[in-house]
Amino acid sequence: MRICLYSNVFFPSIGGMESVAMSLARTWTMLGHDVLVISDTPGDAAADAGLPFRIVRLPGAGQWLALLADRQVLICNGHSLRHVKAWRAAGIPFGWIHGMFLGGRLRDGVKSFLRLRFRRTTMRLANFNVCVSRTMKEHIRVADAVIIPNPVSSLFRRIAGIARTERFVFYGRMWMPKGMDTLLEAMALCREKGVAIAVDFYGDGPDLPAARALAGRLGLQELAAFHGMITGEPLVRAINAGRAVVVPSRCNEAFGLAAAESFACGKCVIGSLDGGLAEVLGDAALTFPPGDRVALARQMLQARDSEETVAAFEKRAAERAPMYAEEAVARRYIELFEKFAR
Numbered sequence: 001m002r003i004c005l006y007s008n009v010f011f012p013s014i015g016g017m018e019s020v021a022m023s024l025a026r027t028w029t030m031l032g033h034d035v036l037v038i039s040d041t042p043g044d045a046a047a048d049a050g051l052p053f054r055i056v057r058l059p060g061a062g063q064w065l066a067l068l069a070d071r072q073v074l075i076c077n078g079h080s081l082r083h084v085k086a087w088r089a090a091g092i093p094f095g096w097i098h099g100m101f102l103g104g105r106l107r108d109g110v111k112s113f114l115r116l117r118f119r120r121t122t123m124r125l126a127n128f129n130v131c132v133s134r135t136m137k138e139h140i141r142v143a144d145a146v147i148i149p150n151p152v153s154s155l156f157r158r159i160a161g162i163a164r165t166e167r168f169v170f171y172g173r174m175w176m177p178k179g180m181d182t183l184l185e186a187m188a189l190c191r192e193k194g195v196a197i198a199v200d201f202y203g204d205g206p207d208l209p210a211a212r213a214l215a216g217r218l219g220l221q222e223l224a225a226f227h228g229m230i231t232g233e234p235l236v237r238a239i240n241a242g243r244a245v246v247v248p249s250r251c252n253e254a255f256g257l258a259a260a261e262s263f264a265c266g267k268c269v270i271g272s273l274d275g276g277l278a279e280v281l282g283d284a285a286l287t288f289p290p291g292d293r294v295a296l297a298r299q300m301l302q303a304r305d306s307e308e309t310v311a312a313f314e315k316r317a318a319e320r321a322p323m324y325a326e327e328a329v330a331r332r333y334i335e336l337f338e339k340f341a342r
Helices: 015-029 045-049 059-070 082-088 112-126 134-140 178-193 207-218 232-241 257-264 274-283 291-307 306-323 328-338
Strands: 001-007 034-039 054-057 073-077 094-098 128-131 168-171 197-201 224-226 245-247 271-272 284-290
Touching: 001 015, 001 128, 015 034, 015 224, 034 306, 045 073, 059 082, 059 178, 073 328, 112 134, 112 224, 128 168, 128 274, 128 328, 134 274, 168 232, 178 207, 197 232, 207 224, 245 257, 257 271, 257 274, 257 306, 271 274, 271 291, 284 291
Parallel strands: 001 034, 001 073, 034 054, 073 094, 094 128, 168 197, 168 245, 197 224, 245 271, 271 284
Antiparallel strands: none
């Protein structure tokens, strides 16, 4: 099949959307499909030459018809109307992947409220819509939207020979709605009970200084280690070395990629019952209500004190991981494309 994947953001930019786009493009190519990636993110010609698929960056308005002339289907990573006019002019079946919330409540502001209403009215322009979770489908309110989860790169795996430490792991964007404050406060509660739980924080973001400051105020300088952003194999090794991975989000996640990646590494996960994250966790993780530091502390203490608990949830993680494997997810997209392909 001749597929066009449009992703406004793409490698070398780093983020969840970028990793999903790269995973899908690589896996479709591996499965024998002809993949063209188009992005509005600048790149490096030498790096692009090493990719297994063709990529075109920053195309002009006049290039789209020629680029899509031989494509059978187009999938847009995220809801973007930037090039819809060109797609419709090319007469190509296309769809959107919905993987990010756009607010929508009046308390989020009038602009956010109107943006979601406008987003919902444009859904009919596409031939199909894909949501990464049931939570996202309920958000966009498209009855016939197909639910396909985000893929987890095969890079995330259990690595033999890495000794499990007693340190817990948090990784992702350093943004307070991701729950770093809840985690730090839970660590302080554990210490009040006479139990010192150390956590390695991996990531960068706007609230990294605030998280460091909160750790200082709580007296956790010796227990909370902030390592900055790491990716690729170093991140996978850090996950493997952790006793458990904590995903304490309270921002109504559309998905829960960090949890799914940790499952692929065979790790015990402690996660909040937050939106699409709760769907990913299912019954394969220790869970707690979003923002509940007392409940989080309780689960962390259980993971620290019980080898049986950790082993049981590592087993559940390994059993749940295949549903998010990139090849399984990529094949579900191909089945969908075959219904609409030109």
